[in-house]
Amino acid sequence: MLSGYNILRDPHHNKGLAFTEKERDAHYLRGLLPPIVVSQELQERKLMSSLRQYQVPLQRYVAMVDLQERNERLFFKLLIDNVEELLPVVYTPTVGEACQKYGSIFRRPQGLYISLKEKGKILEVLKNWPVWSVQVIVVTDGERILGLGDLGCQCLPITIDVGTNNEQLLNDEFYIGLRQRRARGQEYDDLLHEFMCAVKQQYGEKVLVQFEDFANHNAFDLLTRYSKTHLVFNDDIQAGTGIAELIALEMSRQTGTPIEQNREKIWLVDSKGLIVSSRLESLQHFKKPWAHDHEPVIKPSVLIGTSGVGKTFTQDVVETMASFNEKPVILALSNPTSQSECTAEEAYTWTKGRAIFASGSPFDPVEYEGKTFVPGQANNAYIFPGLGLGLVISGAIRVHNEMLLAASEALAQQVTQENFDKGLIYPPFKSIRKISAHIAANVAAKVYELGLATRLPRPENLVKYAESCMYTPAYRSYR
Template identity: 80%
Template sequence: MRFYDLLFRQDPSSYYMVSFSTATSNKSTSSDLAVVVHNKGLAFTEKERDAHYLRGLLPPVCIGQELQEKKLMNNLRQYQVPLQRYQALMDLQERNVRLFYKLLVDNVEELLPVVYTPTVGEACQKYGCIFRRPQGLYISLKEKGKILEVLKNWPQRTIQVIVVTDGERILGLGDLGCQCLPITIDVGTNNEQLLKDEFYIGLRQKRATGQVYSELLHEFMCAIKQNYGEKVLVQFEDFANHNAFELLAKYGTTHLVFNDDIQAGTGIAELIALEISKQTQAPLEETRKKIWLVDSKGLIVNSRKESLQHFKQRWAHEHEPVGNLLDAVKAIKPTILIGSSGVGKTFTKDVVEAMASLNEKPVILALSNPTSQSECTAEEAYTWSQGRAIFASGSPFDPVKYNDKVFVPGQANNAYIFPGFGLGVVMSGTIRVHDDMLLAASETLARQVTRENFEKGLIYPPFKNIRKISAQIAASVAAKAYELGLTTHLPRPADLVKYAESCMYTPVYRIYR
């Protein structure tokens, strides 16, 4: 799931393709959704029970949202298996959406590993087995020519943010076919295990490619704009690189779109180069040369340029071929090592020790998700560097004790950036995403790290402050969009931070008359 839901003022269903129950008609779906959004469980007052014909349909006790939250957190903590916690939370989301988000807001550090990585990875792998009710929209090749009609089946008309996937590269787990995101484009799967799984819920065929794939995605993008307007923000999520770059290039000039997987993959390199250029006034071509990439065939160098995918070519620098990561570290002598390939255990003991021999405080960022795909663990990074590494990871790790000192690993998670980024885009009425907006978001996040955080070896602020962090990021993104002339919500609010906070969704119960 994504965390835009926590950041809008009204019901999240009004703004986001949230995973709520869908039925076979607008009428029944709207009714189901209304129950989910307005349900308060035992928190309905005596007056509300009389006014809405609930007398006798509920036990006599009336308890508030805070006590409901306490009870549910107690229940969740009884589960020993993380996937059971995930299922319990999804059940709650289906029956009482405000209580669901209240739990997330108040217990975000505890529940983030359940609704996001690492547990969500297991949920995706086993989705056919744990599937209970349809969530979000499923658009398959069967709907080709009818996508606009499918979108109109969704009961909410005012949608401002959509996350869409074709399931080909879920986290670091590969092709998981038709699983659950707000919108799933099902063009088949090349995962043989899924194709043979009797519980698999998607199309049982190999992935469509070429013209068939392109036509379906084009119809989808046109239908999105026709149904929801020019300013709907579309996040391409977990597309394989060969499609992700093409989709972003194709629709980046006509739609409001971004893709965190590539704008934070090789995009990490580009944004770092842009930031160095901005701070030093050096030409971008020169700052790119400070960043080296390693893929499955070794160091990306000029002699490989003809065989490289187009998005890697600008990172091919002059150097003799180097076949593996360890030799690349020894040759290049980097100060920071960033892993985002989705391949686990690539930061071996020799690699980390080599980084530690070159740097007093080597920065080790193992960003791949879920935990099983992390390049190394926190314990490995601290132990192999003799407690000198500055470590952060995509999935959470517990604190590590080494030589009588406790190290608290940071979590380099896109949930820090994209909720605030999405809010900044929506609240300003931005019509296109620009790299400078991503830079503004990153710079703002960095400014949230305190000296106290640094002293603990943290390079990210505590996630418990995510709503304050997101408001600051939203304000910075909106400010940059206004500066670039990309906004439509005018005039610009005097205090963008306060305006961002006023737009955030607060999941407290309403009083019904």
């Protein structure tokens, strides 16, 4: 246990003015703090008041990072208690701008940076991290951040720095990564393989690795290569064509029809247009199952945008879809807001208020013909905290698509009729911890059902067990 000046500089233990009189005596804090003792709740109110005075979202982001670096529990209490207000600050859309400008706002490192300079030494690097009981790792190589492209080393929490092809960053005096073109081929594969082996050696068989924002040409190969030997998933590609595969899988589960037959009911569009059989030879391997013979007219009931290319749901497309759907479902999921396939206002206006709309980044409520529409936000913050928790509490050794479906089903079960009546297909985000507990329980149940759990015996009540394992930001008492 730290004492005195050091405890005030340690974000894991610092409570600021919330240290009690006894704690100040026991840990040599007399004179190092003003005499008043305040509660964590008062600290929270003060900081929220301060944050709300910032007009620029990036300033709020920097203020939140500063708080995390000096008082971690207060940071998470703020975020948990004000999640709907603060999520857009620490996540999309503001985090995209933060990544773009990270070299300029960089203060002190929060994660791990593993570059080509560390080749042959990655296990030593992991041992430099002060926490040994790591259960979940999010790793990126920074090549496809949101819809913003190659941002090199300017992302967290673990960055594999193999260079960048972003000319602006290479010429930026404030850039913090390797100033070289991206490594490809064997050099890249060898570094990633060393990382994956070191992770398992350091943290064990059951550490969960989430591949985040890798470009497709690496993402699919990494997932294929390591899904049989490690506990891994990739929310991006298990979101793009992965969404289509999960829909087809769920249709098979509900109807008993072959998955190949259900794939034929799902049409994909890429940057070159509709994916059809005549393009088969030129398609990347992960697109080939979705190349169908082109019918004269395709009448979609749902539009799902995940390409990162903005403005692709044009007025013509949306109005045409609305002409043969009473309630057209439009999911413009690409981030950040500038890359959204269409805006909430466009979706409601072009469908004359009939659209069921959700987006990856938040949009403000829309007024249309005297009625207020509240757009839903559909992003991975709904699913992946609960998915990760479910895998951890069950001691899963592999991730299967059935577990992703279990997470989706648990989320769907949280949507009430009242939500539907308001045009919402997601529950309010303010209940995210309750939602995540149910998702974790459903995922864990599927892990046990598939015989892939190592935490035995199975808890009687998985929801309560999941809740008991969740982080609580309340201050601890120091003796």
